Amino acid sequence: MGHILAIDQGTTSSRAILFDGDLTITAIAQEEFPQHYPASGWVEHDPQDLWTTTLATCRAVLDQAGLGAADIAALGITNQRETTLVWDRTTGEPLHNAIVWQDRRTHDLCHDLKAAGHESRVTEITGLLLDPYFSGTKLAWILDHVDGARARAEAGELAFGTVDSWLIWNLTGGAAHVTDATNAARTLLYDIRQGAWSADMCDLLNIPMSVLPQVRDCAADFGHVSADLLGAEIPILGVAGDQQAAAIGQACFRPGMLKSTYGTGCFALLNTGGTPVVSQNRLLTTIAYQLDGVPCYALEGSIFVAGAVVQWLRDGLGIIEAAPQSQTLAEASDPDQPVVLVPAFTGLGAPYWNPECRGAVFGLSRNSGPAEFARAALESVGYQTRDLLQAMQADWGDAGETALRVDGGMSASDWSMQFLSDILGAQVDRPQVLETTAMGAAWLAGQRAGIYPDRDGFAETWALDRSFAPTMDATLRDRKYGAWQRAVAAAQAF
Numbered sequence: 001m002g003h004i005l006a007i008d009q010g011t012t013s014s015r016a017i018l019f020d021g022d023l024t025i026t027a028i029a030q031e032e033f034p035q036h037y038p039a040s041g042w043v044e045h046d047p048q049d050l051w052t053t054t055l056a057t058c059r060a061v062l063d064q065a066g067l068g069a070a071d072i073a074a075l076g077i078t079n080q081r082e083t084t085l086v087w088d089r090t091t092g093e094p095l096h097n098a099i100v101w102q103d104r105r106t107h108d109l110c111h112d113l114k115a116a117g118h119e120s121r122v123t124e125i126t127g128l129l130l131d132p133y134f135s136g137t138k139l140a141w142i143l144d145h146v147d148g149a150r151a152r153a154e155a156g157e158l159a160f161g162t163v164d165s166w167l168i169w170n171l172t173g174g175a176a177h178v179t180d181a182t183n184a185a186r187t188l189l190y191d192i193r194q195g196a197w198s199a200d201m202c203d204l205l206n207i208p209m210s211v212l213p214q215v216r217d218c219a220a221d222f223g224h225v226s227a228d229l230l231g232a233e234i235p236i237l238g239v240a241g242d243q244q245a246a247a248i249g250q251a252c253f254r255p256g257m258l259k260s261t262y263g264t265g266c267f268a269l270l271n272t273g274g275t276p277v278v279s280q281n282r283l284l285t286t287i288a289y290q291l292d293g294v295p296c297y298a299l300e301g302s303i304f305v306a307g308a309v310v311q312w313l314r315d316g317l318g319i320i321e322a323a324p325q326s327q328t329l330a331e332a333s334d335p336d337q338p339v340v341l342v343p344a345f346t347g348l349g350a351p352y353w354n355p356e357c358r359g360a361v362f363g364l365s366r367n368s369g370p371a372e373f374a375r376a377a378l379e380s381v382g383y384q385t386r387d388l389l390q391a392m393q394a395d396w397g398d399a400g401e402t403a404l405r406v407d408g409g410m411s412a413s414d415w416s417m418q419f420l421s422d423i424l425g426a427q428v429d430r431p432q433v434l435e436t437t438a439m440g441a442a443w444l445a446g447q448r449a450g451i452y453p454d455r456d457g458f459a460e461t462w463a464l465d466r467s468f469a470p471t472m473d474a475t476l477r478d479r480k481y482g483a484w485q486r487a488v489a490a491a492q493a494f
Helices: 047-065 107-115 119-126 135-145 149-154 163-171 199-205 242-249 307-317 324-331 370-395 397-401 414-424 436-449 455-459 474-493
Strands: 003-009 013-019 025-032 072-079 085-088 158-161 178-180 214-216 234-241 258-262 266-273 284-291 294-303 340-342 360-362 404-407 428-431 464-468
Touching: 003 047, 003 163, 003 436, 013 047, 013 436, 025 047, 047 163, 072 163, 072 242, 072 436, 085 135, 085 149, 085 163, 107 119, 107 135, 119 199, 135 149, 135 199, 149 158, 158 163, 163 178, 163 234, 178 234, 234 242, 234 436, 242 258, 242 266, 242 284, 242 294, 242 436, 258 370, 258 436, 266 284, 266 370, 294 370, 307 370, 324 370, 324 414, 340 370, 340 474, 360 474, 370 414, 370 474, 404 414, 414 428, 414 464, 414 474
Parallel strands: 003 072, 072 234, 178 214, 258 404, 404 428
Antiparallel strands: 003 013, 013 025, 085 158, 258 266, 266 294, 284 294, 340 360, 428 464
16 A cells, blocks of 8 residues: 555646655556647647546556555646636536647637736736636637537536546546646636635636636545546545646745746746745746645746747657757757747747747758757757746745756756756756656655655655756857847747
């Protein structure tokens, strides 16, 4: 009974990871699923793909480890945030494909709400901005565009949830319609100060409150996995949205601690403690985690395209066959060919929040080739991170004094992390365990189950793999970042 099963349901794949009683990974299973792009700027997932790949990886990881469900003390879930689903409370049938966090179809609704002067009130209640990124306007779109959906919602027949809620509903056989505070805080419908769904926000977006799940702490009783799925009941005891789970996995429990996760996008979270900090630089105020009924807040900056820019090199341009080749190409690039790529494929996130901006490349010459494109792609992630950290430093003066803890797939690239340190002019620390998102979910569940240590004890287990220190000349750093800033301004002016 000493193992914890963590589900990490992401944007492009579902994974299941087993941790033993010492929080050591013993097995991993992963399965990709298709992305659907029904119109320009629209991104969808088939809800059944999210569920079936999750269940398949849970079964596969148990088989791989030679364990049964009876050997699992608890299950934790971390998930892509903001992705929005609506389903029938009786049958469990989805009404529509899941609308993914990257989707921009509600741009006009957000624009109209801003023009009507609602954004300041939205930010006051939710800590968020009026942007298609968040779940609330996606939910409103489904209710308005699926025949009969609004009437059924008002009659109490439908359930809304982010991916965690959808998975828990299916894992428990429909017995639990729940979420945690970190996922609720990303919906545009949750009052992060009052710790409850906001009637004002639901009225603004015309959302019947009957569709909303119950909100619980990150470490709480979320129900039990049905015995027929994995062979025995397993308590679900931990849930957190992926970026908050990564901050937990990085043991960012003290105010001022900062982490940045490099997955499909890049997300930086700065722990600000028990008081929500209102950003003056268009960062998000959000809940980092909530334990024992007490929320801990964070400032967050969101970059829509990080690892996705490497996928673009592979799938869009066809200049690499696998992600590691991007580093090899970048190392071979000509430093006298300074190409700048603004990867605004789905708009610009923080601190710009420009959903209409699109990608652009600057500085091309006749000699620019695949190596220069690869370098520009990897460097764009560093530049965007600096944008975020400078905004955080302006909102929270201690941010610049804290080493940046990094995780996610791209953090495995020494070249990328060294450039990140160089362009930030700051220390970058990479942990020994890069699976910090799943580890955060596992720790929540395992601590609740009584087999993992408390926050202080868990923080002591964090171990450094490598620390990167800046080596770039300050003049070159300023010149390169200045070129980035000009490129972003030009891309937005196009």
